[in-house]
Amino acid sequence: MEKLKLENYKMKKGVLVAPFSELPGLRLGNWTYQRLPSFFWFALILKEYDHSDGLEICGKIIKYIHDTHKLEFPLFSEILKLDETQQVDIFVYVTTLVEPKVLYPLTLIFSYSKYPFFAKHFYDDDLNIDRKKVLMELIKDTYDNQSELSSDLRFLIIWSAVVANKVKFMRGLSITEALTNYPYTPHSDDNMRLWRPSVRATELGLQDIIRYDSDFNMFFWKEMSEMTQCELFVFHYEEKENFDEEKLYVDKCKKIAEYYNGLFQNFHPLDSKMEVLISIYGYSYKRMLELVEHNLFNQISGRSIVRNIIENYIMIKYLVLEETNHPNIWKEFVSYGLGQLKLILLKYKDKSRNIPVDSHFNVDYIESILDSETDEKFLNLDTRYFDKKNIREKAISVDEKDLFDFYYDYDSQYEHGLWGAIRESISVSCNTATHQYHHTIDYENKQNLSSVWNDCKKVMDKTIIYLNSIYPLPEKFI
Numbered sequence: 001m002e003k004l005k006l007e008n009y010k011m012k013k014g015v016l017v018a019p020f021s022e023l024p025g026l027r028l029g030n031w032t033y034q035r036l037p038s039f040f041w042f043a044l045i046l047k048e049y050d051h052s053d054g055l056e057i058c059g060k061i062i063k064y065i066h067d068t069h070k071l072e073f074p075l076f077s078e079i080l081k082l083d084e085t086q087q088v089d090i091f092v093y094v095t096t097l098v099e100p101k102v103l104y105p106l107t108l109i110f111s112y113s114k115y116p117f118f119a120k121h122f123y124d125d126d127l128n129i130d131r132k133k134v135l136m137e138l139i140k141d142t143y144d145n146q147s148e149l150s151s152d153l154r155f156l157i158i159w160s161a162v163v164a165n166k167v168k169f170m171r172g173l174s175i176t177e178a179l180t181n182y183p184y185t186p187h188s189d190d191n192m193r194l195w196r197p198s199v200r201a202t203e204l205g206l207q208d209i210i211r212y213d214s215d216f217n218m219f220f221w222k223e224m225s226e227m228t229q230c231e232l233f234v235f236h237y238e239e240k241e242n243f244d245e246e247k248l249y250v251d252k253c254k255k256i257a258e259y260y261n262g263l264f265q266n267f268h269p270l271d272s273k274m275e276v277l278i279s280i281y282g283y284s285y286k287r288m289l290e291l292v293e294h295n296l297f298n299q300i301s302g303r304s305i306v307r308n309i310i311e312n313y314i315m316i317k318y319l320v321l322e323e324t325n326h327p328n329i330w331k332e333f334v335s336y337g338l339g340q341l342k343l344i345l346l347k348y349k350d351k352s353r354n355i356p357v358d359s360h361f362n363v364d365y366i367e368s369i370l371d372s373e374t375d376e377k378f379l380n381l382d383t384r385y386f387d388k389k390n391i392r393e394k395a396i397s398v399d400e401k402d403l404f405d406f407y408y409d410y411d412s413q414y415e416h417g418l419w420g421a422i423r424e425s426i427s428v429s430c431n432t433a434t435h436q437y438h439h440t441i442d443y444e445n446k447q448n449l450s451s452v453w454n455d456c457k458k459v460m461d462k463t464i465i466y467l468n469s470i471y472p473l474p475e476k477f478i
């Protein structure tokens with residue numbers, strides 16, 4: 001299969017469209033669920049007698065069923081609905097071409113109690129064949145609608161339509177050449193690389209003229225899936241047991257915070273630029289501390305922490321960059337944050353509303369924080385550009401677009417609970433073909449994620465190096 005490359009996608013009104021999903025009327029997953037069950041019995045014959053002989057035998061059966069019993073298509077679902085005489089006649093004919101043991105595995109699903117005429121001809125107590133194993137192997141071989149076996153089955157669907165006079169192919173057309181030679185050419189032949197896709201495309205076009213029985217399909221898949229237990233494919237990354245290196249790093253970050261704090265307190269207590277920058281650094285440090293102290297490296301929360309540290313770093317650079325356009329930027333940044341907090345407080349103070357009790361928004365504490373700030377910090381400053389300019393634009397303006405593209409955007413999936421994050425973290429694949437490779441929820445928390453440590457440290461390093469260019473640190477920290 002051709003690898004999916006980003007260039008193959010087209011941008012349609014801001015939506016990435018995969019090349020195949022643009023084809024009209026293409027229903028993905030339809031082959032396995034909808035069409036395979038009715039033709040699955042032919043898969044057993046093809047598997048036993050191989051490509052050419054198998055197709056020859058199935059071709060004869062198709063013609064016999066059509067000519068003798070007036071069934072348009074040899075769907076297994078429809079054969080089982082015929083009366084006893086007809087069913088017996090068909091199955092007797094099949095046994096003249098196919099050894100009963102070949103279809104024997106199907107008696108596991110179509111058992112004597114429900115399908116006596118079929119079972120009578122193909123069930124044999126003396127056979128030493130693991131029916132379940134055969135069926136499961138075969139589902140694996142036909143699950144992919146482009147496999148060789150699936151292509152053969154799809155050829156038989158076309159052949160059924162030809163026999164039923166539902167479709168005609170003109171002489172001289174390339175598809176006619178493909179269909180004529182297909183059964184007699186081994187799959188290893190180079191021509192088959194062209195013919196198999198032609199067969200599949202033609203079969204796709206026939207979907208709507210064949211009436212597949214959805215009750216039958218449901219029965220088929222229910223029986224198939226109940227034969228086996230889930231085989232869950234849990235992703236588990238090895239987690240570290242020793243965190244000496246991480247603790248050492250966090251300790252260095254702490255000493256830097258301590259150093260900057262001393263500098264601010266003792267020499268620049270009124271410097272709002274310094275207050276803002278070292279406080280943002282302190283916030284990053286504290287989030288990193290949580291990461292290490294609570295061993296969140298391989299957890300969802302770890303991604304949230306990296307994302308925040310990236311955002312803090314970008315904000316630090318952005319504020320310094322914008323300082324030339326907005327000399328008041330440090331006060332504006334503080335005012336913006338406090339203003340946002342105050343807006344929420346007002347909602348909690350609004351007596352006309354149903355105020356939540358036991359909320360993690362501590363009204364009294366937050367009110368005291370806001371009261372303790374000087375009025376100057378609530379000046380009606382122009383703070384619109386903080387939220388108006390989103391993080392992506394900020395990242396570009398400070399020359400850190402890679403951080404956004406490679407990390408922030410990905411971690412945001414987790415922060416917003418988007419499907420990519422859900423799929424990667426809590427959705428576990430079942431590796432059983434008869435279960436149609438479904439997913440289950442990782443409620444037992446067996447799955448974890450790759451560690452965020454390296455990225456986290458990298459961004460923290462960048463933060464420290466940048467701050468060092470503004471407030472030089474003693475040699476020992478660098």
Ligand SMILES: [Zn+2]
Pocket residue numbers: 229230231430431432435438
């Ligand atoms: Zn399963």
